Amino acid sequence: MAAAQTLQPASVPSVHNIPISGASTNVGSLAKALQGTETIPEVFLLPESERVTVPHDGYSEQVSLPVVDLRELLLPECSEESRKRIAREVAEASSEWGFFQVAGHGIPLELLERVRTQGRAFFSLPAEDKEKASLGLFQGYEGRHGFIPTRVPWSETFTLQIAPTSNVVPIVEKLWPDGNSELSSTIMDYGNELHSLGIKILELLAESLDLDQDFFSKNFKSKHSAGMRMNFYPPCPQPSMALGLGAHADPNCLTMLYQDEVGGLQIQKDDKWIAVKPDVDSLVLNIGDSLQAWSNGRFRSVQHRAVVNGNNARLSVAFFYSPDDSVSMEVPAQLVDEAHPLLYRPFTWAEYLQQIRTKRMRGKGGLDTFMKISDESKTD
Numbered sequence: 001m002a003a004a005q006t007l008q009p010a011s012v013p014s015v016h017n018i019p020i021s022g023a024s025t026n027v028g029s030l031a032k033a034l035q036g037t038e039t040i041p042e043v044f045l046l047p048e049s050e051r052v053t054v055p056h057d058g059y060s061e062q063v064s065l066p067v068v069d070l071r072e073l074l075l076p077e078c079s080e081e082s083r084k085r086i087a088r089e090v091a092e093a094s095s096e097w098g099f100f101q102v103a104g105h106g107i108p109l110e111l112l113e114r115v116r117t118q119g120r121a122f123f124s125l126p127a128e129d130k131e132k133a134s135l136g137l138f139q140g141y142e143g144r145h146g147f148i149p150t151r152v153p154w155s156e157t158f159t160l161q162i163a164p165t166s167n168v169v170p171i172v173e174k175l176w177p178d179g180n181s182e183l184s185s186t187i188m189d190y191g192n193e194l195h196s197l198g199i200k201i202l203e204l205l206a207e208s209l210d211l212d213q214d215f216f217s218k219n220f221k222s223k224h225s226a227g228m229r230m231n232f233y234p235p236c237p238q239p240s241m242a243l244g245l246g247a248h249a250d251p252n253c254l255t256m257l258y259q260d261e262v263g264g265l266q267i268q269k270d271d272k273w274i275a276v277k278p279d280v281d282s283l284v285l286n287i288g289d290s291l292q293a294w295s296n297g298r299f300r301s302v303q304h305r306a307v308v309n310g311n312n313a314r315l316s317v318a319f320f321y322s323p324d325d326s327v328s329m330e331v332p333a334q335l336v337d338e339a340h341p342l343l344y345r346p347f348t349w350a351e352y353l354q355q356i357r358t359k360r361m362r363g364k365g366g367l368d369t370f371m372k373i374s375d376e377s378k379t380d
């Protein structure tokens with residue numbers, strides 16, 4: 001579904017005498033200035049029908065995200081049955097939920113702690129320092145998102161390209177001319193760990209479909225495309241009226257998310273929003289649009305969002321993983337039969353990303369608009 005495209009004037013009215021000049025508003029500074037008040041500027045407000053009714057910590061006792069424990073898989077003596085069972089768990093969660101939590105992932109917990117410490121330290125810098133790492137849309141630091149001019153996300157982000165080439169060091173040097181090796185090396189170490197975890201998950205997914213184990217992963221091993229986005233959601237005086245990140249589906253293949261203890265990730269399940277209880281030792285993984293298409297719809301890319309709260313700032317770090325742009329993602333013949341007609345045409349990651357960005361798509365509209373094979377073009 002395309003987001004409403006009503007353009008706002010470049011400069012919108014201010015509240016509390018804080019100038020809200022569209023693009024230049026820094027959400028971190030705004031949140032500080034609005035502390036103890038009860039109103040946020042109009043550009044952040046959601047239409048009434050989209051207001052948040054499940055709070056950031058409104059975890060359900062009955063419905064919770066499947067947890068897959070990889071501990072056994074990582075042991076050299078892991079049995080064939082155990083591997084099959086874990087593959088089945090990953091596949092079931094990927095088709096029913098499009099999401100699952102991974103425990104026992106093998107990534108040192110001390111590295112996750114470094115990610116958290118470095119991420120929080122970055123966002124706690126003065127706005128004028130962070131702005132030195134601003135490079136425009138979807139790159140470096142963004143103190144306020146300008147992609148969709150209404151319902152502006154209540155967040156700051158720091159986006160880095162990890163692979164096939166990394167821009168981490170040059171971006172970090174914009175802020176620290178002598179570099180900040182602690183931040184850069186944390187990001188790169190973490191990126192390497194997630195690359196290994198991503199390969200394992202792709203192998204399990206392929207096995208679950210009776211494809212060659214390396215059907216997906218061979219397209220990531222030597223070269224892949226990866227970006228990391230640190231999301232920082234400051235406390236928000238009107239948490240039910242705004243979102244840290246609006247409902248969207250990730251366009252890439254696989255997303256691996258680290259989130260701190262605050263909570264705020266919500267997933268759409270059976271037309272309801274489910275709040276995911278955070279576990280700082282686990283990661284949340286989700287299927288993106290590209291893998292939904294590549295698997296002929298066997299795995300699902302599901303809408304999710306980030307809800308904010310009035311008291312605690314929240315950090316999440318998303319790692320977006322896709323094959324290199326030279327790879328054409330084409331549904332394998334084994335996944336097409338009478339019960340499963342071919343749904344999507346072959347495409348590359350660069351092509352899909354360009355399409356959704358040009359059309360400013362959010363939500364789940366991208367695949368149906370650009371990649372779906374229409375009924376008329378089907379031969380049978």
Ligand SMILES: O=C(O)CCC(=O)C(=O)O
Binds near residue numbers: 231245304
């Ligand atoms: O902050 C979160 O929990 C969600 C982040 C997310 O969905 C994204 O960065 O794509």
Ligand SMILES: [Fe+2]
Binds near residue numbers: 249304
């Ligand atoms: Fe996402």
